[in-house]
Structure formats: C-alpha cells, structure tokens
C-alpha cells in the first residue's frame with residue numbers, strides 16, 4: 001500500500017470538508033440541481049435508478065484489509081449491506097443517501113480512501129495490472145507509476161473540466177494485463193536497448209459506442225518525461241477535443257479526426273515547451289513514492305513447496321482450483337491467488353459486507369494484509385505462500401469464493417445493467433446467471449478452456465463487451481430488451497501473438513431467453529473446429545473467421561422467426 | 572459599476588465589456604472609457620481602438636486561441652477569457668498559456684459562467700480576476716480560494732510541483 005503522508009491526508013480531508021459544504025449548499029437551495037451535478041459527479045455520486053450511487057476509488061485496485069473492513073462498515077451502516085466491485089477497480093454502493101455522503105467520505109478518509117474523480121469529465125482512477133509487483137514478467141512495479149499519476153491527476157487545475165471523462169491505464173509487465181490499447185492513454189513499460197526504463201504511449205483507444213484500438217504515438221518515452229508528456233497529450237485534448245457533442249468528445253474522436261500522425265505532431269510540439277520543465281520527474285521522487293509503499297516481507301524460500309506439489313497430484317478438486325485461480329509469483333515458494341466473485345447466482349462483482357470482512361481476514365492471514373481488485377471483478381491475494389494454499393482453499397470454499405473458473409466462461413464480466421443503471425438498455429444480471437447456469441458443469445467448462453465472456457447493458461460498455469472473446473450487448477428495440485452478440489474480441493496482449501482486438505457482431509440480436517442457447521452453439525462450433533485443446537475459442541475465431549459461427553447460429557432460416565415469436569409470447 | 576473579485580478582494584469594476592450583437596455584428600464603440608472588446612473587434616478595428624481615449628482590453632471566447640493576441644499583449648490593459656458554460660474547460664489552458672508561455676503579467680479575468688466552485692482551479696491556472704455569473708455573491712465566494720491548502724501539480728500559482736517542494 002502507498003501510505004499517505006501529511007499532505008496527502010490533508011488534501012483528502014479538505015476535499016471532504018469542501019464536499020460537505022457543497023452538499024449543504026445544495027440541500028439549502030443555494031446550489032441548483034444543474035450546478036451541483038458536476039460537483040457531486042466529480043466526487044463519484046450519481047443519481048441512479050433507485051437511489052444515488054456512490055463510486056469509491058480503489059486506486060489501481062490495491063486495498064488493505066483495514067480499508068476493506070471500512071468498506072464493509074460503510075455497506076452496513078449506510079447501504080444495504082453489500083457493494084459492487086466494478087471493472088474499473090472501483091467499489092460502488094448502490095443505496096446511500098445523498099445527505100449521508102459527506103459522512104461516508106469522512107469515514108473513508110480515516111483509512112486513506114476517497115471518491116475523488118471517480119466520475120465527471122476529468123482524469124479518472126488510474127487502472128493497472130492486478131499482478132503488479134509480483135508477476136514474473138515484470139518490467140517496473142506499475143503501482144509506483146500509478147501513484148505518481150494519481151497525485152498528478154488529483155485536482156489537476158487545468159484538466160478538471162475536460163471535454164469528457166479520461167481514463168489512463170499503466171502496464172508494468174511484458175504481458176498487457178491492463179488493456180492499454182483500450183484507454184484514452186495507455187502506458188506500457190518497456191526497456192530500451194541500453195536497459196533504460198521508459199513507456200510506450202498509446203493514445204485514443206476505447207470502447208463505448210465507437211470502439212477503437214489506441215495508436216502508439218511514442219514507442220519509447222524515457223521515464224523522467226512521464227508527466228510532462230502526458231500533460232502535453234491532455235493539453236492538446238483539452239484545447240481541441242470536441243465539446244459540441246457528448247458522443248464525439250472522447251480523445252479517440254480527436255485522434256481519428258486529426259489522424260494519429262497529426263495528433264502526435266501536435267503533442268510533440270506542445271511537449272517541446274513542457275519537456276525538461278519543473279514537472280520533469282526526478283529519481284528522488286520516484287524513490288520517495290516507492291518507499292511510501294509497504295512492501296511484503298517475503299521469507300526466503302528455496303523454491304516450489306513440496307507439500308503443495310504433492311497435493312496437486314493427489315487432490316483433483318484442489319488441482320482444478322489451483323490450475324485456474326493460482327498464478328505464478330516472482331518470489332520462489334509464493335503464489336498469487338484469485339478469489340472468485342463469480343459464483344453462479346450472484347451478480348458478478350457483488351460482495352456482501354460479511355464477505356468483505358471475511359476476505360479482509362483472509363488477506364491478513366495469508367497475504368500480508370493486502371489485496372487487489374482485478375478488472376475482471378475478482379479479488380486477488382498476491383503474496384500467498386504455496387505451503388498455505390491448501391488451507392486458503394478450504395477457507396475460500398467455505399466463503400463461496402473458490403469457484404475454480406478464472407479465465408473460463410463463467411468468470412464472465414458484467415456491468416450492473418438494467419437492474420441498477422439508469423442508462424441501461426437491458427438487464428445483464430439475469431443473462432449472466434442464465435449463462436452461468438447453462439455452463440455450470442465443471443468438466444465441460446474446463447474442456448472449453450480459456451474464454452472471456454463480457455456483458456454490457458448499453459453502448460457505454462462498462463462490461464467491456466467489445467473485447468470479450470464473446471461479447472454481449474444489451475440493445476433496445478421498440479422498448480424491448482434484445483442482445484447483440486459479437487465474437488473475436490481480446491483485451492490485450494495476454495499471450496504472444498494475441499494482440500488487443502475488437503469483436504465482430506455476428507448478426508441480428510436475440511431475445512434474452514435465447515442467449516444461452518446461442519452461446520452454446522458458438523461453443524459447439526469451436527469444439528468441432530479447434531485443432532487442439534491449446535487452441536482457444538478466440539484463436540479459432542481468428543483462424544476460421546466469423547462465418548462458420550454465424551451459419552450455425554442463424555443457419556436455419558426458421559430460427560429467427562421462432563425466436564421472435566417466443567419473445568413476443570414472453571412479453 | 573458591478574462588483575467583482577480581483578486579487579481576492581471584492582472591488583468595483585471600471586471596465587465596460589462589449590459583446591457582439593445577436594446577429595453577430597460588432598456593437599458601436601463608446602467614445603471614451605475603459606473597454607474590453609471581443610477578439611473580432613480587436614482584429615478589425617485595432618488601429619482606431621488604440622487611438623481613442625481609454626484603455627483597451629480583449630476578451631477571448633472559449634474556442635479562441637491565446638496565440639491570436641500573443642503579439643499584442645503589451646498594448647492591452649486586461650485580458651479576459653469567457654466560459655460560456657462552467658464545464659467548458661478550455662479557458663484553463665488558455666490562461667496558463669497566456670501566463671506561462673506568452674508572459675502576460677497584467678489582469679487576467681474569468682468571465683461568463685464562473686462559479687465559486689471553480690475559483691480554486693481558475694486561480695491556480697493564473698486568473699486573478701473573476702466576474703461571477705449574475706446572481707452569485709462574490710463576498711461569499713471568497714471562501715473558496717482557501718478550501719484546498721496544497722496542490723500536487725505545477726501551476727501558475729505554484730510553479731514547482733509539490734514533489735519538488737516536499
């Protein structure tokens with residue numbers, strides 16, 4: 001964890017007081033609804049379908065046991081006893097009262113947490129790889145760079161009223177687990193020939209209604225220029241990004257309109273003025289931030305734990321869980337573990353206060369009191385001794401957090417959708433549940449292998465459907481909920497030769513009841529056509545194209561009308 | 572004369588601001604007195620404006636670039652930047668460029684949809700004068716300057732980022 005110093009703490013406390021005053025003025029009628037809206041939004045407070053929704057930042061997804069217990073306390077005291085972990089490493093409370101929010105924020109501030117810039121047209125929570133600091137392929141510890149950006153972006157005076165929201169992702173390892181090609185700015189750590197650290201700068205990617213992969217505008221940005229270069233990008237965007245149409249206001253539209261080459265020229269021209277200026281990072285600042293992070297106290301272990309290896313060989317269920325949910329660690333004898341929040345029957349990402357407390361205990365017992373939140377809406381214990389995996393598995397099973405499905409179809413990502421979100425075209429949670437129920441047989445699931453299935457309730461794409469190997473999007477047709485299905489998306493360079501990609505829509509959309517069946521047919525095609533178990537669903541889509549899948553799903557001319565009739569009968 | 576905030580005090584405003592007419596045409600220029608004119612008027616009538624009695628200021632709308640007056644700054648008594656909507660943040664960049672790149676040292680005022688909750692950011696970016704949206708109380712708004720005691724970033728008010736001062 002990064003530990004606040006006095007100044008960090010003071011700023012958060014002052015923000016609470018400022019927001020308290022803004023709320024007071026609003027409730028007293030001194031601030032109109034219209035004037036209050038941007039103020040509450042930049043503090044994470046939406047007015048949703050049922051009640052306000054408060055989005056709390058979990059900077060770069062890193063959380064301590066103490067913080068998680070405070071979140072549990074907030075859920076109990078001010079909400080209905082649970083919270084929703086989002087795909088952007090935030091926690092959302094769905095039922096707080098507007099007038100209670102200042103007290104909630106004050107409570108969060110006691111554990112160095114806040115809701116600053118979790119919404120609004122400003123730089124949002126910086127996201128990163130959930131295996132930062134422990135991955136074997138690490139280049140830099142991305143948490144340090146994320147914290148530098150957190151500070152740089154917090155209350156940035158020039159960039160607090162951008163044309164639109166702005167999302168930055170940092171990836172510190174060779175494999176891209178942070179979807180850097182799908183953010184307004186993606187920063188991917190690289191080393192140059194001399195071994196110097198720098199970043200590849202990728203600009204203008206994103207999902208939403210105009211999904212597009214980002215463009216590399218700089219292959220190697222030496223680390224001291226990290227902030228000045230980003231500042232130049234933001235300045236070009238702030239000056240020239242469109243403000244006349246909310247749907248054309250993201251930086252990706254500007255990059256496209258100018259062309260990436262011209263955009264790059266603009267940035268470089270601006271950067272020429274800022275380069276080597278006072279915001280140039282210093283080695284001592286990077287070290288200062290590094291030192292303020294608590295570091296796990298690793299034991300020196302000789303290598304893989306013999307007991308663990310023996311259990312893997314003798315206990316099939318344990319091995320199945322370990323095969324999916326346990327990840328390699330850079331320290332010998334250690335592992336990172338995913339606690340799954342994707343149990344069938346529970347909305348993806350939801351956690352009760354009881355579960356939060358229990359996970360806080362697990363993190364304390366097994367992983368040095370820290371945990372991470374992944375963009376797949378799971379919780380990660382990053383520093384577990386292999387010798388303790390078996391005990392952790394037992395504890396996680398008892399809590400319903402040991403579903404062995406990481407990377408598999410039922411580990412699907414879903415936004416809150418029509419049950420909670422006022423922007424939704426369609427519900428997502430019942431669809432997710434129906435799919436999870438259809439594929440509940442573990443052997444079958446493991447046979448299908450790695451498959452990302454992502455679900456969004458509308459074009460805003462909070463469920464990242466564009467980059468799902470299978471993506472499902474809720475659409476509205478004359479007031480009815482329909483689902484459009486795409487295949488072939490990929491969130492990033494998760495393995496060699498598999499770059500980020502956007503899914504292709506397979507054809508007209510489906511009624512809710514038909515979705516699990518359609519997924520089943522897609523899977524059938526895959527299982528028939530794969531050349532080995534190594535070849536994943538998405539690899540087959542890339543190799544053979546979408547046609548064979550289309551044919552299977554829409555093949556019979558009768559299938560469409562039949563499905564229409566059924567949905568009409570249901571409606 | 573309307574009250575406005577300058578250098579964190581509420582004072583009365585000696586300047587008259589001219590706006591385009593509804594049809595886009597430029598209004599007549601008063602014979603004397605200090606006036607702030609739209610950029611288009613400055614560009615069209617610069618020579619006659621300079622010889623009339625009274626000081627001249629120029630106001631930029633949010634889409635107008637500071638580069639348009641960068642060469643003329645020494646001729647001006649004030650520069651104003653308009654915020655047609657409080658959420659239109661281009662003026663923050665305009666202000667920084669005027670101060671940091673083009674060296675404007677005189678009064679830089681924010682006009683238009685300027686609200687108390689923007690004052691901290693506006694002043695960080697170099698504005699030192701603020702004409703609040705009609706109906707806002709400038710005296711009450713003064714408290715906003717002190718709501719945050721520090722800032723991480725380099726800005727006009729704090730030329731060094733916090734990490735160089737920590």
Ligand code: SF4
Nearest residue numbers: 415421424457458462
């Ligand atoms: S994708 Fe749409 S429905 Fe889902 S959370 Fe985002 S805005 Fe709401």
